[in-house]
Amino acid sequence: MATLEIKKLxxxxxxTRAVDDLSLTIGDGELVCxxxxxxxxxxxVLRMIGGFExxxxxxxxxxxxxxxxxxxxxRPTGMVFQSHALWAHMDVFANVAFGLKLRRLPKxxxxxxxxxxxxxxxxxxxxxxxxTQLSGGQQQRVALARSLVLEPKILLLDxxxxxxxxxxxxxxxxxxxxxxxxxGITMVFVTHGQDEALAIADRIAVMRDGRLEQLSxxxxxxxxxxxxxxxGFVGQMNLLRGAVRSNVMTAAxxxxxxTLADGLATLALRPEDIALERRSGDxxxxxxxxxxxxxxxxxxxxxxxEHRLKIMAQPGTGWSTGxxxxxxxxxxxxxxxxxxxxxxxxxxxxxxxxx
Amino acid sequence: xxVRELRQAGLAGIGSSRIRANWAGIAIxxxxxxxxxxxxxxxxxxxxxxxxxYPAVIPQKFGFRFWADVLSRGDVHLAMTTSLSLAAxxxxxxxxxxxxxxxxxxxxxxPGRNLFFMSFLTVYAFPKFGLYITIATIFxxxxxxxxxxxxxxIQLVSTLMFMVWIPVSAFQNVDRRQEEAxxxxxxxxxxxxxxxxxxxxxxxxxxxxxLTFVNTFYETEVAWxxxxxxxxxxxxxxxxxxxxxxxxxxxxxxxxxxxVPSFILLMLVRRFLGAQALGRALGA
Ligand SMILES: Nc1ncnc2c1ncn2[C@@H]1O[C@H](COP(=O)(O)OP(=O)(O)O)[C@@H](O)[C@H]1O
Ligand SMILES: [Mg+2]
Numbered sequence: 293m294a295t296l297e298i299k300k301l302x303x304x305x306x307x308t309r310a311v312d313d314l315s316l317t318i319g320d321g322e323l324v325c326x327x328x329x330x331x332x333x334x335x336x337v338l339r340m341i342g343g344f345e346x347x348x349x350x351x352x353x354x355x356x357x358x359x360x361x362x363x364x365x366x367r368p369t370g371m372v373f374q375s376h377a378l379w380a381h382m383d384v385f386a387n388v389a390f391g392l393k394l395r396r397l398p399k400x401x402x403x404x405x406x407x408x409x410x411x412x413x414x415x416x417x418x419x420x421x422x423x424t425q426l427s428g429g430q431q432q433r434v435a436l437a438r439s440l441v442l443e444p445k446i447l448l449l450d451x452x453x454x455x456x457x458x459x460x461x462x463x464x465x466x467x468x469x470x471x472x473x474x475x476g477i478t479m480v481f482v483t484h485g486q487d488e489a490l491a492i493a494d495r496i497a498v499m500r501d502g503r504l505e506q507l508s509x510x511x512x513x514x515x516x517x518x519x520x521x522x523x524g525f526v527g528q529m530n531l532l533r534g535a536v537r538s539n540v541m542t543a544a545x546x547x548x549x550x551t552l553a554d555g556l557a558t559l560a561l562r563p564e565d566i567a568l569e570r571r572s573g574d575x576x577x578x579x580x581x582x583x584x585x586x587x588x589x590x591x592x593x594x595x596x597x598e599h600r601l602k603i604m605a606q607p608g609t610g611w612s613t614g615x616x617x618x619x620x621x622x623x624x625x626x627x628x629x630x631x632x633x634x635x636x637x638x639x640x641x642x643x644x645x646x647x
Numbered sequence: 648x649x650v651r652e653l654r655q656a657g658l659a660g661i662g663s664s665r666i667r668a669n670w671a672g673i674a675i676x677x678x679x680x681x682x683x684x685x686x687x688x689x690x691x692x693x694x695x696x697x698x699x700x701y702p703a704v705i706p707q708k709f710g711f712r713f714w715a716d717v718l719s720r721g722d723v724h725l726a727m728t729t730s731l732s733l734a735a736x737x738x739x740x741x742x743x744x745x746x747x748x749x750x751x752x753x754x755x756x757x758p759g760r761n762l763f764f765m766s767f768l769t770v771y772a773f774p775k776f777g778l779y780i781t782i783a784t785i786f787x788x789x790x791x792x793x794x795x796x797x798x799x800x801i802q803l804v805s806t807l808m809f810m811v812w813i814p815v816s817a818f819q820n821v822d823r824r825q826e827e828a829x830x831x832x833x834x835x836x837x838x839x840x841x842x843x844x845x846x847x848x849x850x851x852x853x854x855x856x857x858l859t860f861v862n863t864f865y866e867t868e869v870a871w872x873x874x875x876x877x878x879x880x881x882x883x884x885x886x887x888x889x890x891x892x893x894x895x896x897x898x899x900x901x902x903x904x905x906x907v908p909s910f911i912l913l914m915l916v917r918r919f920l921g922a923q924a925l926g927r928a929l930g931a
Contacts, residue, residue: 344827354806364830371831381846390842391832435828442832 294355294368294445295320296341301350303502310336312502314350318446318495323472323479325458325489328499329525334482337499338448341480342371354445370439372449376431378423382433384410385419391442409441411433412471414480429453429460430518436468437517454484465492486526490514498522516635520627523560530561530601541626541634544599545577548624550634558627563604564589565623568611576618582611593617686714693899698862713896723901726884731908733795733880734864737802741859742802745810746852752811753818771808777871785801786873793877802866806859813858817851818844861909881905 296318303311311333312358318324326334339345341352343364351360359367378387388409412415413433423431432452439447449468453461469492472479483489489496490510498505498513498521506518517523524531535544535556540549541548543559568591580600581592601619604618605611691700692706694713699706717723751757752764782801783792791797821844829839867882875881879887885905889898 344829344830364827365833365835369831371828373824373828375822375824377822377828379825379829379843390829390834394833394838438828438832 296446296478296480297353297356297363298337298341299351299353301337301340301352302348303333303340303345304348307442309502311340311347314502314504316497316504318478318480321476321478322494323469323481323492324483325493325496326480326499327486327489327496327526328484328505330484333370333501333502334499335450337503338371338450338480338482340430341446342369342448344365344371368445368449370442370444372432372435372439372447372452374454376435376452378431378434378438380423380548382423384415384421384423384426387423387434388419388441391438405441406437409437412440413437414467428456429464432456432464436471440471440475440477443475443627444477446480447472447611449483450478451484452481453488460489461488468492490526496526498525500525513536515623516632517560517625518632520558520560520632521631523625523627523632528563528602530563530566532559532561532599532601534559536626544549544601545595545597546619546621548621550626550636552626552628552634555628557633560625560627561601561621562623563602564588565621566601566603567620567622568593568603568617569603571616571618574616576616579611579613579615579617582613593619595619656677664790688900690902694893694903696896713894713900717897717904719870722879722884723881726879726881729795729878730864730880730882733798733802733870733878734860737799737863738807738856740799741803741806741810742856745807747815749811749814750818753815764811775805776868779872783872793875795874795878796869798874798878801869802863805866805869806863809855809858809862813851813855814848817848819850821847853916857912861912864908865905 295624296316298314298316301311301314302309314333314337314386316324326337328334336345340347343359343362347360351358353359354368364371366529379390382390385406388406389402392405397405406419408417410418413436415430415433415437418426418430418434422570423434426434435452440578452468453464456464465488468479468481481492490513493510495507495509496513500521506513506522508516508518513522517526517529519575520531523529532543532546533556534541535554536550536552537554539549539551541550541552541557541559543557546559546561548559578594579591580594583590584607586607589607589609589611591603591605591611593601593603595601603619611617624636695709695711696706697710697712698708752760779801782804786792786797786801789797791800803899825847826839826843829843830836834842864880865882867880867886869885870878870880871886881901882905885898885901888894888901
């Protein structure tokens with residue numbers, strides 16, 4: 293049972309607001325990803341939770357207890373660093389055992405728990421290795437075991453797999469997810485990769501310039517981005533500047549019915565929410581590029597008014613460069629001043645069109 | 648540079664240049680050895696010579712007579728005691744003062760930190776002897792000339808270089824994340840220093856300590872300037888033997904004796920640290 297409450301947390305470095313008035317509550321056994329571009333304050337949040345950075349304002353509560361001023365060695369948190377931070381002068385066993393030795397546990401118990409922990413991360417029998425004799429992935433596993441062995445209430449991971457290759461990264465994050473489910477530990481996972489966040493998180497907190505942009509389940513984050521920033525940051529999105537007049541949003545030659553006051557607005561269209569219909573002659577938009585990914589076609593089109601859009605289509609639909617097409621959209625979102633202001637009700641009449 | 652290194656460097660080249668590099672390497676190594684070894688061999692021979700008259704290439708008579716002579720002299724015993732205690736006291740004091748200071752320089756941020764650190768180093772930019780003359784003048788007023796503690800004090804100044812610079816860079820090289828990881832698993836700050844930081848800087852600190860000891864032990868000019876004539880270290884005694892005694896062998900025996908401590912220390916370093924670790928510690 294471990295919940296984490298962050299209340300109005302801020303951290304200044306000189307004039308830089310690394311974290312700005314951030315509030316967040318994480319439930320027991322939940323895996324929350326902090327997602328955001330580099331420099332958005334993710335690490336600073338994590339380091340404040342771990343006790344390595346003192347908040348300028350705000351408080352942090354674990355299981356209802358205020359730990360804001362508690363030093364890291366007395367917090368019930370475990371941290372896995374991006375650089376693994378294994379102790380190079382100790383072997384794998386000693387790295388994992390160090391925390392248990394500090395707790396003065398009996399030798400047998402230390403042995404048994406270290407081995408169990410190494411087994412959990414798939415490194416049975418690696419105890420006698422030097423840390424420098426391990427691959428990058430194995431080093432991160434040891435770092436994970438070193439934290440897990442102490443059974444922290446909350447596990448913090450700061451882009452733990454960022455330096456590994458794609459394949460290994462995917463495998464390790466699945467393993468982490470699996471371990472998290474099995475152990476039932478509360479986890480905060482920092483990443484700048486949206487794939488990673490969408491793949492493992494129960495909820496995702498998107499950060500930008502030290503502020504919390506949106507906190508949602510992955511599917512909601514993808515389908516209902518509450519801000520223009522999130523819309524552009526999570527998944528592929530066509531963002532088109534345009535205007536609303538008489539309840540019609542016009543952008544890039546596409547007209548869509550809305551219920552909004554007149555004025556400038558931004559239209560957001562997912563590539564998979566745009567349908568293409570072939571046109572002859574020189575009507576419609578021009579297909580400028582087609583890439584076949586096997587599972588789908590990625591098509592780039594140029595509208596008459598020179599806007600470029602990305603569209604996803606079924607494979608084998610026979611699109612090729614130079615063809616002309618008309619666009620229509622089933623789902624879209626409109627943003628004003630960066631905030632979501634209109635989205636058609638699901639099932640409501642779709643609309644179109646004319647590029 | 649060793650022959651092997653030269654050969655390895657040569658191997659990196661291509662084709663025929665490889666062979667030439669090898670020969671060049673061997674030639675250079677041979678020349679260097681000749682250059683370094685000839686005087687050493689000469690001294691070593693003299694130390695075991697009883698009779699060696701001019702035109703002969705090899706001494707007429709070898710023996711240990713002068714070893715017995717030198718080792719039974721009271722002034723040699725005294726000088727050995729003086730030198731060893733001087734080096735030991737200076738090294739200990741220097742470590743006591745400089746190691747905490749270097750940790751502070753590496754880790755803490757305090758006003759005037761950079762200025763203070765630079766002032767340590769600029770001492771070494773001055774022509775040394777000039778600086779020591781100035782200090783000597785001050786010491787004269789304080790009655791520290793010809794005084795053992797005067798020599799300790801001035802040697803202490805000249806060791807700052809090793810005892811601050813090397814440990815500072817060693818402390819700076821310790822990964823802060825590793826220290827944080829240790830606190831994360833429950834270690835207090837003191838424990839982190841003891842179990843994580845110290846083991847990683849130990850090779851560098853040992854190197855600094857050894858350099859300080861050896862340097863102090865062999866230092867001549869300053870010891871002479873401040874210590875003479877009352878404080879007589881082994882190197883000073885040797886200089887006197889060479890300058891004023893007609894018997895060459897006294898100087899030669901003493902030189903060989905002087906190699907002993909540095910040789911032992913070198914072996915200790917190699918044994919406990921390994922050549923690689925020492926190189927790394929010194930930033931080579
Ligand atoms: N120790 C520090 N001193 C000064 N500025 C810092 C420090 N740590 C982080 N920052 C600044 O705070 C901001 C957020 O940094 P960080 O939390 O590392 O972002 P992220 O992990 O999302 O990339 C950045 O602008 C960074 O330059
Ligand atoms: Mg970061």
